[in-house]
Amino acid sequence: MLQGLKEMIKRRTKATIGKNDLKTEILAGVTSFFAISYIMIVNPLILSDAGIPxxxxxxxxxxxxxxGCLLMAVWANAPIILTPGMGVNAFFTYTLVVGMHFTWQVAIAVSLVSSFLYLVIAFTPLSRVLAESIPDVLKTGITVGIGLFLVELGLEKAGLITAGSNGSLLAFxxxxxxxxLLALFGLTLTVILYVKKIPGNFIIGIIVTSLVGAAFKIKGQATTVDVTQIKEYGKLLFQGDFQEIGQLKFWLAVFSMTMILVFESMGLLEGLLPDKSKFKKSFQSSAITALLSGICGTSPTVAAAESAAGIESGGRTGIVAGVxxxxxxxxxxxxxxxKYVPEAAIAPVIIITGALMMQQLQHIQIQDFSEWFPAFLIIVLIPLSGSIAIGLSFGFVSYPILKIMTKKTDISAIMWILSMLFLINLVCTAFLN
Structure with a gap:
């Protein structure tokens, strides 16, 4: 029976499931889950500012x-975790609700329309055309930028960097x-396990660091969830309010959110997927789940950058997402x-994963400034602005301009269109705020 199950998994994943490979995939799924587990607490706290209980x-x-993860496992067979996106939830709350004075129900309607447009792009040749039109240097810049963003996030969770004072942006x-101190212990332990190539290194680091934290009474992620309230969850279903669909500001919001969803997801998947042949179905899975997010009463989902933790642990198939x-x-x-898994236990995994992604920097031709500078803008603005969409916008707008200035005219029409769309998005975003 066990052999039959093993053969079924092998056929479904189209991967060789050897003696240790299935274990590797499962451990990678556990690692990715713990790396992104904070979203279950942080996303509701952000959306609460929009009025959602x-x-x-x-x-x-x-x-x-x-x-989302189930769809990614079954349809795309990819090791990608789909959860409500950080940055997208901030746009939902602080731009649409706080800034534009939409109700959260109208913001849900904006999300639904944007996700539908995203779905149309994902299931038409547009997705392939867009993906193939992005220069390799920008794709690499996205990977490195997301890596640096993860490093910043991990350092913040570890308490190694904080908001600066006296005019400084950050402080030690x-x-x-x-x-x-617990995070530093976890980082040291996890780095040693990683360089020694110990199987399950990341999850071992999380468990041991959590146990040490418990011994010293260091609390984990606070939560006051009352499971009995799930019977009231129906209050969030199908709450989209389209009463302002005829207003210009509604469609400006739709345009900006669509740009964020399409290109943030595209950038994340291009940067994360170890097997690029799985891009199309992964992109489609992301689009479907984004649409379902509005129905379920939350901000849209995107591929979690923390998926890289599981991928770096050896995850290559949909088993990761299934777990x-x-x-x-x-x-x-x-x-x-x-509460038994402190952020200090998760931070080392996020830091190391970001560092590994940043190794792709070696593939950028730094000596060619017209190649390096657009990638540089993406790399630094993603973490410094806290928005993947902002980093992409500046990189995509600057790329064709620098190429023209250096008399390199081999720029596709699609790239020019993308550049203009990102420029419009920056203008719209400034107007919305």
């Missing part, structure tokens, strides 16, 4: 993550902080136990 939003976040954290889907499903009842 926190407890109900936790259920929405978990349910759409279950559906305090080594007297027990959480920071994460099961863990998200169990989290409806077990989310309260996240």
């Amino acid at each position: 926190v407890n109900l939003s936790i259920f929405a976040t978990i349910i759409i993550s279950v559906l 954290g305090s080594l007297q902080n027990p959480t920071t 994460a889907s099961l863990l998200f499903a169990s989290s409806i009842f077990l989310v309260r136990f996240l």
Whole structure:
């Protein structure tokens, strides 16, 4: 029976499942789940500023993550985790609701229309045309930029960097902080496990660091979820309000969110997927799940950058996403136990993963400034602005301009169109804010 199951998995994943490979895929799924587990708490807290009840939003976040990861596993067979996107949720709350004075129900309607347009692009030749028109240097810049963004996120979770004072952007954290010391312990341990090529290195690091944190009474991710409130979750379903669909500002919001969803997802998938042949179905899975997000009552999903943690652990197939889907499903009842997994235990995995992604920098022709500078803008603006879309915008707008200035005219019409669209998006974003 076990052999039959093994053969079924082998046929489904089109991968050689050897003695240790299935174990590697499962461990990679667990690693990716823990790396992104904070989203179950953080996303509802951000959306609460838009007026969505926190407890109900936790259920929405978990349910759409279950559906997204399951779809990614079954349809795309890719090791990508789909959850409500950081940055997209901020755009939803602070631009659409706080800035433009939409209700959260109207913001859901904007998300639904944007996701439908995203779906149309994903299921037509447009997705292939767009992906093939992006120069390799910009794709590499996206990978490196996401890596640097993960490093910044990990350092922040570790308490090694904090918001600056006296005019500085960032400041070094305090080594007297027990959480920071725990993160440094976890980072040292996980790096050693990684360079020694110990199987399951990332998940071992998370578990051991969590146990040490528990021994020193360092708390994990706070949560007050009341499972009994799931019976009220229906209040978030099908809440899109289209009463302002005839207004110009509604369509400006739709344009900006569509640009964010399409190109942030495209950039993330191009940067994360170890097997680029899985891009099309992964992109389609992302689009379907983004549309389902609005129905479920939360901001749109995107591919989680933290998927890289599982990929760097050896995950290559949909088993990774399938395992994460099961863990998200169990989290409806077990989310309260996240208090035993402190951010200091997750931070080392995120930092190392970001560092590994940044190794792609070696493939950029730094000596050619017309190649390097657009990639440079993407790399630095993604983490510094906290927005993948902003980084992409500046990189894509600057690329054809520099090529023309250096008399290199081999720029496709599609690239010029993309550049103009990103420029319009920057203008619209400035107007919306």
